[in-house]
Amino acid sequence: MIESPWIALAIGAGIAAAAMTVLWLVQVRTRNATQVDIGWAYEIGILGVVYAIVGDGAACHRILVGVLAGLWSLRLGTYLVVDRMLGHEGEDGRYLDMRRRWTERGISVNFWFFVFFQGQALLVVCFAVPMLLDAYNPHGSIQPLEIAGTMLWVVGLTLNVLSDRQLRRWRANPANRGTTCRAGLWRYSRHPNYFFEWTLWVGWGLIATAAPWGWLGWMTPALLLGLLFTITGIPPTEEQALRSRGEDYRRYQQETSIFVPWFPRRN
Numbered sequence: 001m002i003e004s005p006w007i008a009l010a011i012g013a014g015i016a017a018a019a020m021t022v023l024w025l026v027q028v029r030t031r032n033a034t035q036v037d038i039g040w041a042y043e044i045g046i047l048g049v050v051y052a053i054v055g056d057g058a059a060c061h062r063i064l065v066g067v068l069a070g071l072w073s074l075r076l077g078t079y080l081v082v083d084r085m086l087g088h089e090g091e092d093g094r095y096l097d098m099r100r101r102w103t104e105r106g107i108s109v110n111f112w113f114f115v116f117f118q119g120q121a122l123l124v125v126c127f128a129v130p131m132l133l134d135a136y137n138p139h140g141s142i143q144p145l146e147i148a149g150t151m152l153w154v155v156g157l158t159l160n161v162l163s164d165r166q167l168r169r170w171r172a173n174p175a176n177r178g179t180t181c182r183a184g185l186w187r188y189s190r191h192p193n194y195f196f197e198w199t200l201w202v203g204w205g206l207i208a209t210a211a212p213w214g215w216l217g218w219m220t221p222a223l224l225l226g227l228l229f230t231i232t233g234i235p236p237t238e239e240q241a242l243r244s245r246g247e248d249y250r251r252y253q254q255e256t257s258i259f260v261p262w263f264p265r266r267n
Helices: 005-030 035-054 059-086 093-104 109-127 129-135 144-172 192-209 214-230 234-255
Strands: none
Touching: 005 035, 005 109, 005 129, 035 059, 035 109, 035 129, 059 129, 059 144, 059 192, 093 109, 093 234, 109 129, 109 214, 129 192, 129 214, 144 192, 192 214, 214 234
């Protein structure tokens, strides 16, 4: 065990940076940066498990961290492998657009992808902070905040998986080609997968709150919310949907809540 959480944090940062460097080298060879998303998901789980192993907190908290981090990472990472690597030819549209814009400006594509990959490594470290905090929780038993957080985590994960399955089922039907999914949870939110992923991380915030300095764990759901609404989540997803589905998606935007599930509006 490592007594200082700062040393554990430094180890986690080293693991994330090294792993993203390897993925960047793969990107240089393949000209496909899609694997950064997969690496991001798996690396957070790896850091959570590492913190659970080396943490100096009570065993009950470290077991909770290791199990939740491992399950989440395995589920999301595997889903991304199937959806974005096996089920998709070529590079993800977001990274194709980044590559095109950097090429048009005459700047080094590989250099800026290296910066981008290391930025993702920094995000991995930030997202694993609630796991680090609870892995150093000295309390001898699971606390009520951890129970509440775990229950919210389960709800978020379950409905996230459900929304992914509903979307995959919709896309598998050739009759739905070129139209927007309005089945199940997608009738009430344009991005239920993002909303319930965020709900899951709010659960992590509650779990971390039970530990000393636990308020720092709330930076993760706050950071995720900011990213979803500004950079990597909703804006590029909706821009791509408008390009591919045009008027149908504009109608969907007018009728359906952007994030929090709510009853659809009628024009």
